[in-house]
Amino acid sequence: xxxxxxxxxxxxxxxxxxxxxxxLALVKLLLPEARLRRALSRALTRVAETWVANNTRLFxxxxxxxxxxxxLDGLDPNAWYLVIVNHQTWVDILALQSxxxxxxxxxxxxxxxxxxxxxxxxLAWWALDMPFMKRYSRAELERRPELRGTDLATTRRAxxxxxxxxxxxxxxxxxTRFTRAKQAATGSPYxxxxxxxxxxxxxxxxxxxxxxxxxxxxxxxxxxGVGGLWALCSGRVRHIIIEVERRPLEAWLAAGDYANDAxxxxxFQEWLTALWQRKDARLGRLLGAERAAP
Numbered sequence: 308x309x310x311x312x313x314x315x316x317x318x319x320x321x322x323x324x325x326x327x328x329x330x331l332a333l334v335k336l337l338l339p340e341a342r343l344r345r346a347l348s349r350a351l352t353r354v355a356e357t358w359v360a361n362n363t364r365l366f367x368x369x370x371x372x373x374x375x376x377x378x379l380d381g382l383d384p385n386a387w388y389l390v391i392v393n394h395q396t397w398v399d400i401l402a403l404q405s406x407x408x409x410x411x412x413x414x415x416x417x418x419x420x421x422x423x424x425x426x427x428x429x430l431a432w433w434a435l436d437m438p439f440m441k442r443y444s445r446a447e448l449e450r451r452p453e454l455r456g457t458d459l460a461t462t463r464r465a466x467x468x469x470x471x472x473x474x475x476x477x478x479x480x481x482x483t484r485f486t487r488a489k490q491a492a493t494g495s496p497y498x499x500x501x502x503x504x505x506x507x508x509x510x511x512x513x514x515x516x517x518x519x520x521x522x523x524x525x526x527x528x529x530x531x532g533v534g535g536l537w538a539l540c541s542g543r544v545r546h547i548i549i550e551v552e553r554r555p556l557e558a559w560l561a562a563g564d565y566a567n568d569a570x571x572x573x574x575f576q577e578w579l580t581a582l583w584q585r586k587d588a589r590l591g592r593l594l595g596a597e598r599a600a601p
Contacts, residue, residue: 310541313369318539320365324358327426332434351434352413359413363405370542373531374406378551382410385473387518388451389511389556390414392498392525393586394479395533402527402547403477409521412473417462417511438476438499438593439467440510462514469518476519477510480504499590503583505576509565516561524556526586528593 316492328351335347365487366372382388389410392399402433404414420441423429433439440462481501495501512519538544559577563571 309369313365313540313597314371316365317362320361321358324354324361325431327584328354328434328464329430332430335434336430345468348374348434348436351473355435356408356413359404359408363408366401366405366539370544372544373546375548376406377549378553379406379410381525382407382520384409384411386411387469387473387520388458388475388523389515389519389521390479390523390525391582392477393485394481395485395527395529396535398534398536398544399479399527401539403525403550406549407475409470414474414475414477416477417507421583435482436468436472438462438514440514444562456587457493459588466518469515470582474518476511476515478508480508480583482507497583497587499594500583500587503579505572505579506565508579509572509575512548512556512560513565516556519556522556524552524554524582524586526550526588526589526593530594550589550593
């Protein structure tokens with residue numbers, strides 16, 4: 308009954324937020340002036356932030372979750388951040404939105420260009436200034452070498468608006484949710500993680516590296532067990548730990564050509580691998596601490 312009631316309230320409040328968001332999105336689509344579109348972008352973000360705040364209140368009222376959150380002190384809602392996170396469940400997104408609400412700018416995702424045309428949601432993502440990235444496959448670049456670099460240039464132009472708008476871009480570096488089956492299938496050398504996909508992170512930094520100033524390395528752990536949205540609504544997600552480590556985004560990360568420079572690619576992969584090794588050890592500590600507790 309708790310799960311059904313919580314899920315129903317979540318759906319109702321989501322619909323209540325989506326309706327005005329779509330109306331404002333249509334208005335923004337029709338506006339000719341960039342200045343007016345920017346003003347509407349701020350209004351649209353406030354609608355999305357209201358949805359996050361309502362979710363936070365809803366789960367606080369209906370659930371008994373033990374939260375442990377560390378590393379958020381001193382963050383700035385008017386700054387520019389790249390957020391990298393391990394990924395285990397869709398609850399990750401709701402948890403991150405809750406703990407970072409009004410501490411950093413509203414979280415935005417890089418989306419594939421094709422998702423721009425998804426009915427309803429494509430318009431909502433565009434209205435919320437989610438960056439759409441255009442990527443060409445290796446085979447396509449081999450057939451048409453003149454396309455090399457155009458995908459990055461296109462994405463940089465799409466992200467130019469963020470120079471004047473504080474932004475947090477989130478990247479789930481594993482590319483998919485962690486499961487033991489995927490861990491075995493990928494031959495992951497990590498105890499609690501899938502191998503990181505360096506190409507996606509390099510593309511984001513290459514497109515926005517001159518805008519983003521700091522890296523937030525976020526680790527999420529569920530010591531009492533991982534669950535999905537239904538488990539969350541029905542009270543079976545009982546303990547969430549979120550640790551944030553702040554790191555400067557060094558200038559060299561945005562200065563190289565990941566696709567065509569083998570030396571830069573090796574250096575970038577080494578940098579990300581070192582981050583991932585530390586994250587895996589951190590997850591082991593967080594999960595081990597729970598097992599050791601009386």
